[in-house]
Amino acid sequence: MESIREKKYFKPFYSITADIINDPKFQTLKQQRHHGNELGRYAHCVRVAYYAYVIAKKMHLDSWSTARGALLHDYYFEDWRTVEHNERGFDRIRNMHAVVHPKHALKNAEKDYDLNKKEANMILRHMFPVTVTPPKYAESWIVSIVDKGVATCEFAHAIKMSWVQFRSSQIANV
Numbered sequence: 001m002e003s004i005r006e007k008k009y010f011k012p013f014y015s016i017t018a019d020i021i022n023d024p025k026f027q028t029l030k031q032q033r034h035h036g037n038e039l040g041r042y043a044h045c046v047r048v049a050y051y052a053y054v055i056a057k058k059m060h061l062d063s064w065s066t067a068r069g070a071l072l073h074d075y076y077f078e079d080w081r082t083v084e085h086n087e088r089g090f091d092r093i094r095n096m097h098a099v100v101h102p103k104h105a106l107k108n109a110e111k112d113y114d115l116n117k118k119e120a121n122m123i124l125r126h127m128f129p130v131t132v133t134p135p136k137y138a139e140s141w142i143v144s145i146v147d148k149g150v151a152t153c154e155f156a157h158a159i160k161m162s163w164v165q166f167r168s169s170q171i172a173n174v
């Protein structure tokens with residue numbers, strides 16, 4: 001996929017987000033599997049943050065908060081595939097990864113950074129409509145929508161790569 005570093009607005013984006021991007025803890029997200037990305041959850045967060053930032057900037061919204069809040073929207077460190085669940089019924093739904101990870105991300109982000117209200121809302125509400133409460137600010141809506149668009153592209157890319165790999169292994173075995 002494309003390199004965000006070569007994008008038109010990378011410089012101003014990076015000037016706002018460099019302290020987070022270069023933080024050793026944030027860098028460990030490269031080791032967290034996420035949507036088949038080569039650089040894991042790190043690549044996903046940077047991609048969502050960059051595109052959300054550009055949209056907010058073009059719409060004359062709070063692009064500074066958008067870049068930082070979006071960067072931290074998936075700032076959690078557990079692998080949901082390895083978490084065991086013994087709950088049943090409604091409790092099982094309430095503890096689903098898709099529902100709980102925004103809360104975990106917000107808790108981690110509040111511990112490591114000073115967040116404003118918009119940034120906190122972007123993190124907590126990015127999974128709407130899976131989580132019932134809608135985003136409160138225009139910037140939070142942007143993050144939630146961009147997250148879904150980026151995730152779809154990442155899944156499609158991962159499927160394409162698996163198909164290419166499968167096809168080359170078939171050809172090699174002829």
Ligand SMILES: [Fe+2]
Binds near residue numbers: 073
């Ligand atoms: Fe998420």
Ligand SMILES: [Fe+2]
Binds near residue numbers: 048073074151
């Ligand atoms: Fe995400």
